[in-house]
Amino acid sequence: MSNQGSAERFWEKFHGPNMGYIEEQYEVYENDPSAVDSTLKEMFDQHGAPDWMEAGSTKQVNGSAAPSSGDVAKITSAMKLVEAIRRHGHLQADIYPVGGFDRGETNLLDPETYGLSENDLKQIPAEWVWPDSPMKLDNALQVVQTLKEKYAGTISFEFGHVNNEEERKWLQDKIDTGSFRVSLSAEEKKQLLNRLAEVEGFENFLAKTFVAQKRFSIEGLDVMVPMLDHIIQSASSDRIKHIMMGMAHRGRLNVLAHILGKPYDRIFSEFHHSPDKELMPSEGSMGINYGWTGDVKYHFGARREIENGEQSATRVTMSHNPSHLEYVNPVVQGFTRAAQDDRSKPGYPEMDRDEAFGVVIHGDAAFIGEGVVAETLNMSDLPGYRIGGTVHIIANNQVGFTTNREKGRSTRYASDLAKGFEIPILHVNADDPIACMSAMALAYEYRKKFHKDFLVDLVGYRRFGHNEMDEPRATQPKLYSEIDNHPTVPSVFEKQLIKESVLTEGTLQQMKDDFESKLRDIYNNMSEHETAAPDVKERPSGVESSLDEIETAVSLELLTKLNEGMLERPEGFNGFKKLEKILQKRSKMLDEGQKVDWATAEALAFATILQEGQPIRITGQDTERGTFAHRHLVLHDVETDETYCPLHGLEEAEASFDIHNSPLSEAGVIGFEYGYSVQAPETLVLWEAQFGDFANAGQVIFDQFVSAGRAKWGEKSNMVFLLPHGYEGQGPEHSSARLERFLQMGAENNWTVANVTSSAQYFHLLRRQAAISNKEEARPLVLMTPKSLLRNQRVAVGREHFTEGKFQPILKQPGLTSETKKEKEKVKTLLLGSGKVMVDIEDTVDKSDETFDTIDAVRIEQIYPFPEKKLADLLEEYPNLEELVWVQEEPQNMGSWYFVEGILHKLLKKNQIHRYVGRPHRASPSVGEPNIHKTEQNRIIREALQLSKGGSSNERN
Numbered sequence: 001m002s003n004q005g006s007a008e009r010f011w012e013k014f015h016g017p018n019m020g021y022i023e024e025q026y027e028v029y030e031n032d033p034s035a036v037d038s039t040l041k042e043m044f045d046q047h048g049a050p051d052w053m054e055a056g057s058t059k060q061v062n063g064s065a066a067p068s069s070g071d072v073a074k075i076t077s078a079m080k081l082v083e084a085i086r087r088h089g090h091l092q093a094d095i096y097p098v099g100g101f102d103r104g105e106t107n108l109l110d111p112e113t114y115g116l117s118e119n120d121l122k123q124i125p126a127e128w129v130w131p132d133s134p135m136k137l138d139n140a141l142q143v144v145q146t147l148k149e150k151y152a153g154t155i156s157f158e159f160g161h162v163n164n165e166e167e168r169k170w171l172q173d174k175i176d177t178g179s180f181r182v183s184l185s186a187e188e189k190k191q192l193l194n195r196l197a198e199v200e201g202f203e204n205f206l207a208k209t210f211v212a213q214k215r216f217s218i219e220g221l222d223v224m225v226p227m228l229d230h231i232i233q234s235a236s237s238d239r240i241k242h243i244m245m246g247m248a249h250r251g252r253l254n255v256l257a258h259i260l261g262k263p264y265d266r267i268f269s270e271f272h273h274s275p276d277k278e279l280m281p282s283e284g285s286m287g288i289n290y291g292w293t294g295d296v297k298y299h300f301g302a303r304r305e306i307e308n309g310e311q312s313a314t315r316v317t318m319s320h321n322p323s324h325l326e327y328v329n330p331v332v333q334g335f336t337r338a339a340q341d342d343r344s345k346p347g348y349p350e351m352d353r354d355e356a357f358g359v360v361i362h363g364d365a366a367f368i369g370e371g372v373v374a375e376t377l378n379m380s381d382l383p384g385y386r387i388g389g390t391v392h393i394i395a396n397n398q399v400g401f402t403t404n405r406e407k408g409r410s411t412r413y414a415s416d417l418a419k420g421f422e423i424p425i426l427h428v429n430a431d432d433p434i435a436c437m438s439a440m441a442l443a444y445e446y447r448k449k450f451h452k453d454f455l456v457d458l459v460g461y462r463r464f465g466h467n468e469m470d471e472p473r474a475t476q477p478k479l480y481s482e483i484d485n486h487p488t489v490p491s492v493f494e495k496q497l498i499k500e501s502v503l504t505e506g507t508l509q510q511m512k513d514d515f516e517s518k519l520r521d522i523y524n525n526m527s528e529h530e531t532a533a534p535d536v537k538e539r540p541s542g543v544e545s546s547l548d549e550i551e552t553a554v555s556l557e558l559l560t561k562l563n564e565g566m567l568e569r570p571e572g573f574n575g576f577k578k579l580e581k582i583l584q585k586r587s588k589m590l591d592e593g594q595k596v597d598w599a600t601a602e603a604l605a606f607a608t609i610l611q612e613g614q615p616i617r618i619t620g621q622d623t624e625r626g627t628f629a630h631r632h633l634v635l636h637d638v639e640t641d642e643t644y645c646p647l648h649g650l651e652e653a654e655a656s657f658d659i660h661n662s663p664l665s666e667a668g669v670i671g672f673e674y675g676y677s678v679q680a681p682e683t684l685v686l687w688e689a690q691f692g693d694f695a696n697a698g699q700v701i702f703d704q705f706v707s708a709g710r711a712k713w714g715e716k717s718n719m720v721f722l723l724p725h726g727y728e729g730q731g732p733e734h735s736s737a738r739l740e741r742f743l744q745m746g747a748e749n750n751w752t753v754a755n756v757t758s759s760a761q762y763f764h765l766l767r768r769q770a771a772i773s774n775k776e777e778a779r780p781l782v783l784m785t786p787k788s789l790l791r792n793q794r795v796a797v798g799r800e801h802f803t804e805g806k807f808q809p810i811l812k813q814p815g816l817t818s819e820t821k822k823e824k825e826k827v828k829t830l831l832l833g834s835g836k837v838m839v840d841i842e843d844t845v846d847k848s849d850e851t852f853d854t855i856d857a858v859r860i861e862q863i864y865p866f867p868e869k870k871l872a873d874l875l876e877e878y879p880n881l882e883e884l885v886w887v888q889e890e891p892q893n894m895g896s897w898y899f900v901e902g903i904l905h906k907l908l909k910k911n912q913i914h915r916y917v918g919r920p921h922r923a924s925p926s927v928g929e930p931n932i933h934k935t936e937q938n939r940i941i942r943e944a945l946q947l948s949k950g951g952s953s954n955e956r957n
Helices: 007-011 018-032 039-045 067-093 118-125 140-152 165-177 184-211 226-235 252-258 264-271 328-340 366-371 371-381 412-422 433-450 477-484 489-499 505-522 555-564 577-589 598-611 667-679 692-706 710-713 739-744 759-773 823-826 836-847 868-875 899-907 930-944
Strands: 155-158 242-247 276-279 302-307 313-318 354-362 390-396 425-429 455-459 527-530 616-620 657-661 682-689 720-724 752-755 781-786 810-814 829-833 855-860 862-864 883-893 914-918
Touching: 018 039, 018 390, 039 914, 067 118, 067 155, 118 140, 118 868, 140 165, 140 371, 155 264, 155 433, 155 810, 165 433, 184 226, 184 252, 184 264, 184 433, 184 489, 184 505, 226 242, 226 252, 226 390, 226 433, 242 252, 242 328, 242 555, 252 264, 264 371, 264 505, 313 371, 328 354, 328 390, 328 667, 328 692, 354 366, 354 371, 366 371, 366 390, 366 720, 371 667, 390 412, 390 433, 412 425, 433 489, 455 710, 455 823, 489 505, 489 527, 555 577, 555 598, 577 868, 598 759, 616 667, 667 682, 682 899, 692 710, 692 720, 692 739, 739 752, 739 862, 739 899, 759 781, 810 868, 823 855, 829 836, 836 855, 868 899, 883 930, 899 914, 914 930
Parallel strands: 242 313, 242 354, 354 390, 390 455, 425 455, 616 657, 616 682, 682 720, 720 781, 752 781, 829 855, 829 883, 883 914
Antiparallel strands: 155 425, 276 527, 302 313, 752 862, 810 855
16 A cells, blocks of 8 residues: 555545444554554554544545534435435325326425535435445435335335334335335236236226126226235235135226136126026026125125145135225124134134234225224224234225315325324335235235234226216316326236337237137127026025024023122132122022022023033123123222133133123224124124114114125124113113114014013023024024113013023013903903013003003014014904004104004904004104103103003093
């Protein structure tokens, strides 16, 4: 090394990264000259310390002195710019294939914003602003250019809202290094192009063959199919047993065909609309409809088994879905949790997050617009509902029906809702297939590592109108002018592959021609058969069953043993003394002469079901304790706050008992539990409303899934809905479970609607519901449950009602029942009613000095299916009957009256009438003033019993 010149001129030769290296070596040299390389030792011996290290001297940056405060500020600004690229790169990213012309400008990624020029950035060493860069970079300008490629290309990211430091660092490392990006061989790129050709070719064939029919084309988001291919292949490789999918109608037919393997001929059959012919699928294809009334083709789901060798397989399930966008989301979550839970042992189920995971495809307008999305996202990390992460895809058309995004949301992106739940977000251009595959790779890997949700915003467009019959140019002329001139996704990718010399011109056209020929052959080989006019299919025989013959009695010996077991506590458990004193009273309820209350009857029903080896799951907003402090199936240690469930300690239990307080959600939670009940049909799944009328916030789930799912799709559920109902002066929102709505939807034995008045009836009804689980007879149960009656001794009954008999759709009214033929001959009025009002009548009769020789009454405990035959037989016992009187506490336009009126009319004989006693027609379910309520309730009871205002005569009001 030359020794000529001064030391100052010598040290000017070193700059950039070399300066740091020289500093480190000189510090070693100062401590021990022999510890450095001999060449460096000679250099330091001759020239001394580097001049920039001398006290009071200036440090050099790329050969220039740079210790001034101004230069330090520039380095700090460069670091801010680098951070801004990572955080805000999405604002300038190339994520819009078309459109994007209304996105706002940003200067957050411009060096000038931070007082920097290109020359300033060139002067700053790369490692000062990106210390652990995975590649060799010389200066900060190269860092900025490189990070813009990574964060502001056809993929961009938002994860600054994720508070977990480990997750943020993992994501940044993946993006910085690019290790998540998919690398495809030339042959794999050709296969990807061929897949895109199939996606587009399928849509083109449908468009040409079934002109002017709705298909909700995937075109513009074609790459979603290979994206799903990728994630399914990854899951299959990891031997995940279940992939649960949900999506709306956009692209659904293509996904059903190419992901779920639904036969092309079956899809073609569903398009055929000739009134007197039925296009028949080829032999071996599945039938056209699942249920007996069926549904439109783009609402059906499907299942597919993907073999992983002889020992295992991955099942892909696409949930059936109505047009109510996003309401399938919680249903898919319920499917997934049910597939993850092992319910074979007592206690809480054992959950394996890697048994199953969910993939949900959203619409851009619906994701931000529908409240059920937020309800579902909120459940993602709650103990009773977490499923170890869902992969979300927004199929982003940039327009909702005819509404542009600036009128459809108040946020920049459709995905912004997810930020509140700390879900990482990735935006990707749907015209870049390899980038889209990389997006799915990152989503899957993140879910696999952290078991949390991940969202991919797939930004594309829809090539045609909302449903191919709309004209979008009337409402989005500028956007569709651009779309009309924009090449299709396969064409864009073909051009890229030609540029890379992977294939030659014309390859894509050949792929399209071959695929169209294949579809044409399938279509031409299908046959048309003369058929009679199409009709609804017959219902399965099990659906027709009345359930009346199911025996549900339990021996006293077993009931006693189970009751004692539920009163035991783990050693050292410090229960709340006041509560334990109340619970210990249950020990005597099965003694002779004693009565079993509602809560104890429920606990005994659950215990017997568990003893028979059937799992139970019950959730609701206050279900562990019970809204009315009656259940207490999760006890808290007053010193440690540890919990204990009495049903978990039963030696006789042969299955799991899963109980959770739910979030303050109806639609989301009901959808989740419905999905759970469908996927785990052997499980008795119950949802309890805090108050019955809160169920109306989940009306879409009741309307579209619970009441009609089997008729439309063949989807069986045995779910139980516990809806507190009864008029007790608590006002419009805490009185009615809207019984009339469930009765209005009752048809084809689609569910059971009941309003029972004894603890034993509840016991038998729960056991009957458990008995039909996973059978053709399965159907949901909608049960009006009591509030004040929970502790009313008139509802509690003796042990003989549990050890004998079964559920009775009709009960005789205590206090008014005429037993002998002579007594029945006197009866002229028969009161009919259900629920609390009949208990109020019993109470009034018991306290009255009146004799009611001409009045009798029965309770209709099961309102739908209405026990018409049993009631007709009972009416024959009253030869001098003049009138049937329906009594209810709900307003006349609510409750059961309009449902039962026609049935009662059919049962009338000559000279008999039927009439209504209750509240008049009202807009609101009840009055808000307790005193007015009492006056009204008293008037109803007295009018039903034909009491005078003074109560001393039988004169009718």
